[in-house]
Amino acid sequence: MTSLQPPSTPVVPASLPLLDTEVLRTFVAIAESGSFTRAAAQVFRTPSALSMQIKRLEETLGKTLFLREARQVRLTPDGEVLLSYGRRLLKLNEEAVTQFLLPSLCGTVRLGTSDDIGTRILPGVLAQFARSHPATQVDVVIGRSIDMTERLDAGELDLIVITAGNTGQEEGRGKIVHTEALVWAGREGGIAAMKTPLPVSLANAGCTWRNMALKSLDQAAVDYRIAYTSESCSGQAAAMIADLAVAPFPACMVKPPLRKLGKEYGLPPLGDYQILLVQRQGAEDTCNTLAGHVIDALQGLR
Template sequence: MPEVPVAALDLELLRSFQAAAQLGSLAAAAQQRHRTVSAISMQIKRLEETLGSRLLERGSRGVTPTAIGEALLQESRELLRLHDGMLSRFTGRGLGGKVRLGLPEDYARELLGSVLPEFMAYHPDVLLEVVTATSGELARQLSRSQLTLGVVLDRPHSLPGGETLWLTTPVWAGPRVGGLGTRPRLPLALHEVDCPYRALAIESLEAIGKSWHAVFTSTSIHAVEKAVEMGLAISVLDRERLTTAMRELGPEDGLPPLKRCEARLHFARHIDAASQPAVDALANLLRERLSQRGPWRTGGSSGPESRRPPSWR
């Protein structure tokens, strides 16, 4: 009985589609995959013909996945992960290469304490470097490919592309006792320029005509928190960072509401081919652990979710 021919997916086509969908640009995908733009375009066209569906919408600002393309993006990550993991097990070659990851300082403590040590334990041959900075500085480094991968808040500088991991919960933080919010000129503890929460604080106060002055400025989140705890100033922090020496302030204290920020995962435009599997593995881990909830409970759960075998190995 003759065999019925079955369409097969070319993994290289999937990798090119994944790069274009993640980066939002055929040109960026071509640079990352070390191919020409026309080659990437042809690969995606062949994949669309194989599946009989349009996968990317082309526009003046780049490409975005269609509904079918978004579904394929999710499933292709798992397929490529399984393929690469099986290949490394049977060939005896684990993941290697170099990954330079950028993180906002406000979230570095939680990620350094749980997610990243786990990744390094499973991939000891990957040279991982972690950089913490303001989101504005991280955005600049990503645009220059000085970072391979980054978690960046969408303020004050919004990078094109990327994918949302979680929404932040910024709040006005004041000392447990005292009435700093009622002063004619609001004393603020702020990060340097390029900090999303600095931008949020200033925009919100200026929108209601509230006078303010920066009584304390630091690059350290811990120094800013200490200034609040000691009653020196008010600041904008993620709600999860409030300590017992602080309280959340709001309209009753004369302070305006704050907009939420998106924490987004971004890839560099150029990634060395030898490092790409390691970059993808770390990106999958970040998606799995941070999607829709952020870093606050990544290492503290003892429930069924924490015992689920990771899907990024």
Template sequence: MSAPLDLDQLQTFIMIADTGSFTRAADEVHRTQSAVSMQMRRLEERIGKPLFEKEGRLNRLTEEGEKLLGYARRLIHLNRETLSAFDDARLEGTIRIGTPDDYADRFLPEIMARFTRSNPKVEITVICEPTPGLAEHIKRGNLDLALVTHSEERGQSEVVRREPLLWVSSANHATQEQEVLPMAFGRPTCVWRRAACDVLDRMGREYKVQFTSFSATVVAAAVLSGLAVSVLPECALRPGMRVLGEADGFGALPDCKIGIMRGHTMRPDLVDALVRHISESLDNISVPAIEEGGSFDFAALAFARAKRLKPSNMLPGGW
């Protein structure tokens, strides 16, 4: 039987990917840099594949390294979950989390399942509102934590995921070809709406805001019915949508940054635990599975993805 993987080596491997540095990872795991390097050599020997490759003065994760990273995160999380199941001092209490409805639909099932398995005695209260409202709840002490669309203007949030913001239309209608482009947006305070309007203005494209709603479901319905074009992050794509790119005459949009805002809470232990589960869950969530054949323009989506550079790939020595 093959020997099992060493969890300490996997933890160090994850820390290198997260910090982008062998040196910083060594500090985090309280080992010398030479010990960290030795761990990675042994892990490569165990896997039988190179996990890093040199690119100038940088070390880059290989394709095999990227593949291992996903498995490593899941193994470390399962280890924590197993230990929590036998911990008599498991967390208890209530935690209040807020998130826009599109993030709730895409991310909460994974987050809540993971957190509840590890912390079955914690009650979770969820509020779904647009990001500006959630920021107000955080300021007033009504929420312990909020998963929001990151904006420098609204205050500090910790960015935990970055996705391309995409122009979307119906795959079954030619809405984007109308002379005056009908648009469906969130409310005027929505950062995606402002970004889209800025791009349309620079393009000199005539448009009108046909639908305004704080509900992502309503905006998606307007798109799918062929009544409007909108902008959505990759995680919010649905079957029947078409991604519009430069070939369709649409300029590039800034990335969507998903962040965490922390409130002033009497239970920082609960908040820290949930933040850890959110980060681990978002690392394991990929683009929605949508079949090819007209659902959306995969070439445009691939172009949008290619514009992003994932920080962990290059490692030195809404609403």
């Protein structure tokens, strides 16, 4: 009889080699820049030193990672696979080191912001803060700028990011952290902007955008009517998308199917508005750290 042999299995070394973090950093730099020379400037080494690192890495893995051409280097299929792993390993290494070397903040920080600001920056701000300070709880409140100011004064919030000029309450307080243009917006190809009186969608009384829009229309003697009101940007956008009204909107938030409207419709310019960051007096380090992430995010909107 012929005896049945079990299927052969790959032989796995008792101890697999470990990938060096610095070599991975070099590999990723070369892959992303497409050049040993540019990567060398980024990691402060000579191109020849990088070449030796990559040679040892290829020998360790038994794979060719780069195709070297006259003016650039390209990843091989194996190199593309390693690039994905390399980015994740470097990110994980960064998070692990951050966990132990940065201050171990804990507790709760309470952040208040208006709808237009929150929708643009909160995802990135919260993700960044959670990575560096996972033990800190963040309570977020979305609402009108005037309400956020009142809650800060009542001790219910630690940090607010609001539109400046809503009330006199914020005068002389906080820090202007962002300035951007306010423009008229409406539906692409729509007819709302051609109607008389002009149908306008606004927030309720006290909103800076509302005040700027009404003042501008009155000074230009434009015949208008307030057709819709909504405290949220999505509500105002809904009226514009339905071609039922035009509205004052931040220029960077005007995206299809909306478009900017201007002199061709007889609409007066609105000018710029500012975003203000105010912290509660005596707020802890957690608040200062979160405030820094907010400022970075707003500067990235430019």
